[in-house]
Amino acid sequence: MGDEELLKGAVITSRLDESIKFFDKLLNWARKYSLFQYPFATACCAMEYMTTMGPRYDLGRFGAEVPRFSPRQSDLLWVVGTVSHKLAPVLLRVYEQMCEPKWVISYGVCASSGGFYNNYATVQGIDCIIPVDIYIPGCPPRPEQVLDALMLLQKKIDCEKADWRFSRKKRDE
């Protein structure tokens, strides 16, 4: 077997790449199991959110235990319910006040697409205003859907690449 054949499909990594991967993994593991949430609850979906937070479905099992009512202390924004054009600047402000890294979950059809409100008052999906990571359909969604969304978000966080200082230096070179 020649050398070329041996190297086919292999990825050549340096020690630096390996260590970055290791620290990425470590950091993402820590982040995905300690999501501090900001519930931006505006409508009836909030009831279902409370159910999911409660003892029966217990969102705390997935590490998303504490709701923080200050955007500066939270890294996961739940937009739970209808957002009107009057409320849009508030939502944008809350989002901008959150520190990086931050994620957004759009909870229910109203937040995701405006739902059945297609009128002068309602924003047709909060992705008109802020970027969204996960959409949950349903009016309101079942708690199982919410748990599924949280697990999907955890998967997404797990794949994220952190912006390490030494990796940035490497990129600049």
Next chain:
Amino acid sequence: MNRELILKIKEDFANDIISFVEDRDMPVFVIRREALLRFVTFLKECAEVKMEQVTDITAVDWFKKREERFEVVYHFYSYTFNHRLRLKVNLFENDAKVPTITEIFSGANWFERECYDMYGIIFLNHPDLRRILLYPEFVGHPLRKDYPIDKRQPLVKLRRPEESRERP
């Protein structure tokens, strides 16, 4: 409301009542705009009628269906006698103004603001006629039938256009 009372009101305001219907839930009076304040004061102060609460004030837009485009609708309720009354005033589009009843029923304040917000009806002598539900930057009155159904007035810059979904 019993028959005798309705007859009494009809007699007292014979010149001001345009039409009267005994609807299935309550009697409905359509009245001239000039007599509105006098009529409402009567409803509140007459010992036999004694309307203590204005339950709702709203409007109807009869766009292209009636010559008098707007119809302001008042609902009154009496706790003492447990009876109700509906009152309507017809308005032309170019003169959509009606005197406020805030001085008689202070609860009418916010109802009239809402009615102004949604239909653009001016309540004369209202103490604070501002928009109540929509934001001050909003142009137009959304519950008017000629307000475009797809028109949006966002306050923040949108990341993507809000295309309206097709209706089947």
